[in-house]
Amino acid sequence: MSDKGASKRRLRSQDWFDNPDHIDMTALYLERFMNYGITPEELRSGKPIIGIAQSGSDLTPCNRHHLDLAKRVRDGIRDAGGIPIEFPTHPIFENCKRPTAALDRNLAYLGLVEVLYGYPLDGVVLTTGCDKTTPSALMAASTVNIPAIVLSGGPMLDGWHEGELAGSGTVIWRSRRKLAAGEIDEEEFMEASLASAPSIGHCNTMGTASTMNAMAEALGMSLTGCAAIPGAYRERGQMAYRTGRRAVELVLEDIKPSDVLTREAFLNAIRVNSAIGGSTNAQPHLAAMAKHAGVELYPDDWQVHGFDIPLLANVQPAGAYLGERFHRAGGVPAVMWELLQVGKLDGSCPTVTGRTMADNLKGREATDREVIRPFADPLKERAGFLVLKGNLFDFAIMKMSVVSEEFRGRYLQEPGHEGVFQGRAVVFDGSEDYHKRINHPDLGIDEKTILVIRGAGPIGWPGSAEVVNMQPPDALLKRGIRSLPTIGDGRQSGTADSPSILNASPESAAGGGLAWLRTGDIIRIDFNQGRCDMLVEEAEIARRKGDGIPPVPPDATPWQRIYRRSVTQLSDGAVLDGAADFRDIAANPPRH
Ligand code: FES
Ligand code: MG
Numbered sequence: 001m002s003d004k005g006a007s008k009r010r011l012r013s014q015d016w017f018d019n020p021d022h023i024d025m026t027a028l029y030l031e032r033f034m035n036y037g038i039t040p041e042e043l044r045s046g047k048p049i050i051g052i053a054q055s056g057s058d059l060t061p062c063n064r065h066h067l068d069l070a071k072r073v074r075d076g077i078r079d080a081g082g083i084p085i086e087f088p089t090h091p092i093f094e095n096c097k098r099p100t101a102a103l104d105r106n107l108a109y110l111g112l113v114e115v116l117y118g119y120p121l122d123g124v125v126l127t128t129g130c131d132k133t134t135p136s137a138l139m140a141a142s143t144v145n146i147p148a149i150v151l152s153g154g155p156m157l158d159g160w161h162e163g164e165l166a167g168s169g170t171v172i173w174r175s176r177r178k179l180a181a182g183e184i185d186e187e188e189f190m191e192a193s194l195a196s197a198p199s200i201g202h203c204n205t206m207g208t209a210s211t212m213n214a215m216a217e218a219l220g221m222s223l224t225g226c227a228a229i230p231g232a233y234r235e236r237g238q239m240a241y242r243t244g245r246r247a248v249e250l251v252l253e254d255i256k257p258s259d260v261l262t263r264e265a266f267l268n269a270i271r272v273n274s275a276i277g278g279s280t281n282a283q284p285h286l287a288a289m290a291k292h293a294g295v296e297l298y299p300d301d302w303q304v305h306g307f308d309i310p311l312l313a314n315v316q317p318a319g320a321y322l323g324e325r326f327h328r329a330g331g332v333p334a335v336m337w338e339l340l341q342v343g344k345l346d347g348s349c350p351t352v353t354g355r356t357m358a359d360n361l362k363g364r365e366a367t368d369r370e371v372i373r374p375f376a377d378p379l380k381e382r383a384g385f386l387v388l389k390g391n392l393f394d395f396a397i398m399k400m401s402v403v404s405e406e407f408r409g410r411y412l413q414e415p416g417h418e419g420v421f422q423g424r425a426v427v428f429d430g431s432e433d434y435h436k437r438i439n440h441p442d443l444g445i446d447e448k449t450i451l452v453i454r455g456a457g458p459i460g461w462p463g464s465a466e467v468v469n470m471q472p473p474d475a476l477l478k479r480g481i482r483s484l485p486t487i488g489d490g491r492q493s494g495t496a497d498s499p500s501i502l503n504a505s506p507e508s509a510a511g512g513g514l515a516w517l518r519t520g521d522i523i524r525i526d527f528n529q530g531r532c533d534m535l536v537e538e539a540e541i542a543r544r545k546g547d548g549i550p551p552v553p554p555d556a557t558p559w560q561r562i563y564r565r566s567v568t569q570l571s572d573g574a575v576l577d578g579a580a581d582f583r584d585i586a587a588n589p590p591r592h
Pocket of ligand 2: 493494
């Protein structure tokens, strides 16, 4: 428990509402809050004013029930002696925002920074759910550095279709392979896909939403057990109440994001991500959060700290089950408990509970070993991200927990070729090009082909798109070849189960090696050495540079232009260049 706190400390909000030097401004700040019935006495009481950063709306259906949960948050804030003030954040709906929701993460970040900095808030409850709503909120809370706590909305209930679990996203990637192979028709495809969304909540697989909420908990930024409670469960409302209460205490105890978001906390998050079979999107998002928290996190940390961690959570897409079973088995704390027992977790990390992570995890052993496996008997060994580099890129990752036995057998265990794969590249410029040409017989795609997509990174797309999980042409699918190695400077959906080399940085549009690759080139991937190279002479690469960088679409909106001019690469979190210069900004109140 922090001893920094003294409830008599003058709070930040009092600079607005109780400032004798600026009585005229104070009157102006106060008067318009009256019009919904709040009283000047409340605002001038010196009680903590707690923002509720509302991410739910009709446009962000994954987070929409936060509109209801906020009532319980308010109750908690009031009962603990605070004043709630709810406000909207920029909507981000992963599956619907074009050209990609990733473009909006930094925009939501910027918006939230301005709100938290420029308004009389002493602390904030960050309501999270859909993929980017979690990292954008934590990035902003770090920058401003006022006491903050994450309230996840929780996943949807488990989806079912014809007696089988239907998981968000994953059912779509799997069904579209069946559709292409002619095993199901379009109506069956649609039915299976829609069955995966039976209730309020975010994606019920271990996609990016569940992953990022788990990351928030692993970092110590939410109450224990918060991430995995399904949105529709009673515990979710109870968690909302407790989170509201705790937000007030955080202000009184003066526990800020900078007290929690240490390098050790981020390394814990990387390890937990491996153990839950988490999304590859955790890589850029954790990098971005670390950047804004002022923490050094290196691209190789994924390999050094995460790669050897086994897969413990039996949740789709890496495993079999969905959010409800995961929660009932113990959720994120039970996974962390396993890691703690074997010394793979730093239990000394402080958290928003006011206790250490080890304290939080006491008594949190899993209750269902089918769903959360013991460390000694995992679903898969070495389930983290493999980090690759070479002349095609300086950094890319591959999610080993979804590399199937079929794929391992076909590519990684051939006698004399263990861990090395050589294949002929077929290159696509963006996803329209892929869809137009993938089934063209002239491409000569066979089981020794590597599918490459470029122009899909932060600058190229713009925003970096989830398009690297390209499926093989229909002819190969019909022969039972359900995946080919793919490489791209974009991302892939956290719900995808494809063996892809992703997040290649620098991207083609920034002059990365992928820009100089041509269809027909041979690519050599050495999984043991962590190398991925095109076998093309230096002189030939130099000659191709004369052709220029493959073109990308023009800016379509003002934000796209600003974003493209200032965004860094996925290896660095695709943050706004220079935005990380702004740290702890609430320490100096804004001018009147
Ligand atoms: Fe919003 Fe998956 S689309 S959580
Ligand atoms: Mg996604």
